[in-house]
Amino acid sequence: xxxxxxxxxxxxxxxxxxxxxxxxxxxxxxxxxxxxxxxxxxxxxxxxxxxxxxxxxxxxxxxxxxxxxxxxxxxxxxxxxxxxxxxxxxxxxxxxxxxxxxxxxxxxxxxxxxxxxxxxxxxxxxxxxxxxxxxxxxxxxxxxxxxxxxxxxxxxxxxxxxxxxxxxxxxxxxxxxxxxxxxxxxxxxxxxxxxxxxxxxxxxxxxxxxxxxxxxxxxxxxxxxxxxxxxxxxxxxxxxxxxxxxxxxxxxxxxxxxxxxxxxxxxxxxxxxxxxxxxxxxxxxxxxxxxxxxxxx
Numbered sequence: 001x002x003x004x005x006x007x008x009x010x011x012x013x014x015x016x017x018x019x020x021x022x023x024x025x026x027x028x029x030x031x032x033x034x035x036x037x038x039x040x041x042x043x044x045x046x047x048x049x050x051x052x053x054x055x056x057x058x059x060x061x062x063x064x065x066x067x068x069x070x071x072x073x074x075x076x077x078x079x080x081x082x083x084x085x086x087x088x089x090x091x092x093x094x095x096x097x098x099x100x101x102x103x104x105x106x107x108x109x110x111x112x113x114x115x116x117x118x119x120x121x122x123x124x125x126x127x128x129x130x131x132x133x134x135x136x137x138x139x140x141x142x143x144x145x146x147x148x149x150x151x152x153x154x155x156x157x158x159x160x161x162x163x164x165x166x167x168x169x170x171x172x173x174x175x176x177x178x179x180x181x182x183x184x185x186x187x188x189x190x191x192x193x194x195x196x197x198x199x200x201x202x203x204x205x206x207x208x209x210x211x212x213x214x215x216x217x218x219x220x221x222x223x224x225x226x227x228x229x230x231x232x233x234x235x236x237x238x239x240x241x242x243x244x245x246x247x248x249x250x251x252x253x254x255x256x257x258x259x260x261x262x263x264x265x266x267x268x269x270x271x272x273x274x275x276x277x278x279x280x281x282x283x284x285x286x287x288x289x290x291x292x293x294x295x296x297x
Contacts, residue, residue, distance in 0.1 A: 035092055036085045041176045044085065047078035048161055052123055056147050075116060082112045082173075086165075089172040098171075111168045115161070122160050128197040129156050136200045136220055151185035152201040162191035193227075195219075196252070203258075210247035212265060219250055222258040222277075230264045230282065251287070 050057035051074050058070055086108040093099050130153065133146045140146050147153055158181030162174040174191035182188045186205040189195075193209045196217035201207055203223040209215070213227040229246035245265035254269050256262070257277040262269065269275065270287035279291055 034088060034095075036088045036172050036176065038176050038180075040081050041085050041173055042180050044078045044081035045158065045161065045177050045180065047074040047081070048119075049157060050074050051078070051119060052126060052157065053147055056144070079112055079116060082115070083108045086111060086170055086173055089170065093171050111165070111170060114168065115164050118164055122164075125197045126153075126157060126160060129153075129199050132198040132200040132218065132220070133202075137202060151187060151204045155181050155185045155187035155189060155201065155204060155207075156195070156199060157181075159189045159191065159193070159195065163193070163195075166191040193247070212245050213247040214249040216250060216252035216254070216271070218253040219256075220254075221256045224259040225256050226261045226263075228261065228263045 051071055054067065054070060055062060060066075060070075062070060090103050090108065094102055130143060130146055133150060133152055134140050134143050137146075140150070158177050162177040165174040165177070178189060178191045187201060187207045189207075189209045190211040190213075192211035193213040193215065195209075195213075195215045196219065198218040199215060200220045201222075202220065206224040207221060208226045208228060210228050212229075215227075227248050227250070247265060248262045248267040248269065250256070250262075250269045251271040251273075253272045254275070255273075256269075256275040257279075259278040260275045260281070261279070262275065262281045264282050266284070267282060268284040269281075270285050270289055272287055273285050273289040273291070275281065275285075276290075276292035279293070281291065285291060
């Protein structure tokens with residue numbers, strides 16, 4: 001880089017990049033420091049996981065007598081970080097004109113408190129998910145093995161937390177949590193998806209669950225399953241609210257084998273059905289159906 005020619009070339013490149021920020025592109029945001037910070041959001045999530053699974057994360061001996069102190073070590077920083085990051089997300093949405101009315105003062109604190117108050121409920125739901133994994137996979141030798149080593153635990157824990165924030169209409173932050181888990185596990189669950197308890201992803205890699213998917217209780221899915229949408233443009237959804245339900249509904253106690261693709265907001269897989277591997281499905285099935293091979297459209 002000592003050559004004057006190279007320095008001049010690099011300065012020309014910098015000038016060109018600076019000028020590109022004067023264009024109409026949507027990524028021309030120079031206020032990124034005011035956006036939620038991905039690392040901070042992940043840090044908050046990593047404080048919430050030990051609260052849910054304290055015995056699996058603690059580096060000291062735990063007992064009922066010191067449990068409250070151990071929990072407070074994680075809940076206080078998680079609360080502080082989330083309030084700040086959600087506040088950033090709200091302020092950004094307001095500056096960009098994405099909301100019709102500003103959020104009321106103190107809304108970030110109220111949302112975080114409601115999330116934290118739901119932790120006992122989340123623990124019960126996740127206990128049902130982990131129990132389903134243990135009962136559904138003879139290869140697992142213990143519940144502890146599942147919590148420590150099964151990607152479904154990371155994926156569904158992140159989803160359960162992100163889904164609460166999604167329902168509270170928190171912008172950006174739920175998606176950061178979901179995509180963090182996606183990167184770790186290869187399981188892509190949109191925080192908007194509604195998933196009943198006792199949910200088990202066996203292996204899980206390559207699973208995609210879209211935003212408006214609805215999954216009942218006791219559902220078991222294998223790797224590579226897609227619950228997706230038929231191709232729909234944003235403008236079509238905005239002009240026709242009925243199109244907002246873009247992803248399938250899976251009723252209770254359904255099993256979906258590896259590589260199956262189920263598409264469309266009107267598609268309902270009836271209770272107790274079995275969907276075979278690599279099936280392509282864009283129509284509903286009655287309860288207790290067994291679909292194998294190439295399903296007819």
